[in-house]
Amino acid sequence: MTDPVREEATSFLYPFLEAEERDQDSLLADLAASARAKAKESAELRQSTLDACAELVETAAAEMARRFTAGGRLFAFGNGGSSTDATTLAGLFARPPLGDPLPAWSLTADQAILTALGNDVGFELVFARQLIARGGDTDIAVAMSTSGSSRDLTAAFREARQRGMYTIGFAGYDGGEFADSKDVDVCFVVRSQSVHRVQEAQALLGYRLWAAVHEHLDTKGDKR
């Protein structure tokens, strides 16, 4: 049996070291457990969202495929983290790792246009004004948002509607203004209160939408 007094003969010199090490291990264990719990929550939300939106995805993909075939193009936009998710989605359409590219752009890609509009006409119109310049009646507007109510996005949808564009909104919470707007043809709602979990589910939903568009285009191609 070891002598506890002798074993810790020098521990009085470093009274915090052992306690800190224990604390660090326990923090790391807590962090890992928290990561697993959040990932599980995210996976469940992604699955339930795909299930709930399955029919809507088919509806939207069929119309998008029809428009792409007719020469239509896709414009994606959003604010903050959602703008990056919208850009990833536009990139997936335009430069897919597999499959044929389709014409798609992110409306946050050009800083000169974004700051010119923000400075001269106000931030609310940064996307609407770009659609005035570029959008036509065979085109598609996709806005990604967690609130579903950002003024610049609802203004863009109002403009897109007037121009005959097909409008697709991604929202979180209860769908916000997108859910009830007559300017929005299809609203995908990720029913969660967490911005992070909403964005994760929206990303997968966007990916699924892209895949479904290609399924519709392939079917049409087979019929030709």
Added chain:
Amino acid sequence: MSAAGLTDDLSADLASASLVLARQFSEGATLWCLAPSWEPHAQHVAVEFVHPVIVGKKALPAVALTGPGLVSAVRVSVRPGDVVLAVASADEPAVRSVMRRAPAWGVTTLWIGSGPRPTAGAADHVLWLDDPDPRVPATGGFVLLYHLLWELTHVCFEHPGLLAPVVPECADDVCITCGDEGRLGEVVGPGRVRTADGVESVGTMLVDPVVPGDLLLVHAGLAITKLDEEAGR
């Protein structure tokens, strides 16, 4: 497709990466984000830290580096103690180059990606989805990983006692106090080499000719080895 939960290994990697990131932030680090093939991911990470979605969480310095000349952009941006986070596949040339140079710049590295893994030790922390499908970067799997990194990093800030810098234990080949040092350096000009300690004068007669950007192993003021393109850490 990456919709399942996290493995124990990945959650443990996330936990230790988050603690290190929190420690570096509390020492004044900036987080530099790269994603050459999926640039929006770099921007998403940066906006996450700079402008948190949860009110009351502190804003932290994070920057997305995009566009051509990425290695040069990182080289001129980073300072010792900073952190570089890349979202990229293991074969992305610019990211591989940055990761190899990181010890010479004195920065900590995090690498998020999918498919075949980088070689062991290619980055300080590797957060990886093993799914080989090239479409994984567009499915939200990476978004989940960097969201979790942000969330866990902020949990660490609630434990200020654990954020003190860790004094590295004496490692056989690099410990200055043990007398034998071999540090990575990057040539910046004739006889001038950048290491984690700053730019210093180094004799290169054993490895000449060298050009700016070459990586050298520096020992007691002398470059003893020139590392080839794919060697590194």
